[in-house]
Amino acid sequence: MANKRDLKKDINYVLGDIIEAVYLWELENPEKDNKSGEAIIDEAITSFDGFMARANERKLENANKHFKTLREDLEAKANDLVKKVNSL
Template identity: 50%
Template structure:
């Protein structure tokens, strides 16, 4: 298991990249502040807050297993956000 610091960095970078991709999509399609883009950004921010809170939670039985679960959850939620972004790009 990577360090807690690395997991926090992963959460930050992955979700930050998704938000940046939304901004790039908005610029390339000339639709700034689109409703669909704002929804994805809001969901990414909520996911960030939720996952960081879980990483900082020390009241768990097995910290190592808990952090692996958080990492897995990051992967699942990021994939879902990317899927939503890809649907925008196709539309």
């Protein structure tokens, strides 16, 4: 199992890259409505907060299972957000 610090970095990088992709799309398409892009950014920030709270949990019965589930949830959420960015 990778350590908690690496997991937090992964959360930050993955969701940060998605937000950056939305900002790039907005710069490349100034004539289009940005509300859908802002919604994706808001969802990414909310997800970030939730994932970080889960990563910082202290009292865990099975830490390996908890962090494995957290990584799987991060991957699923990232894939969902990337699909939304691609549909812009």
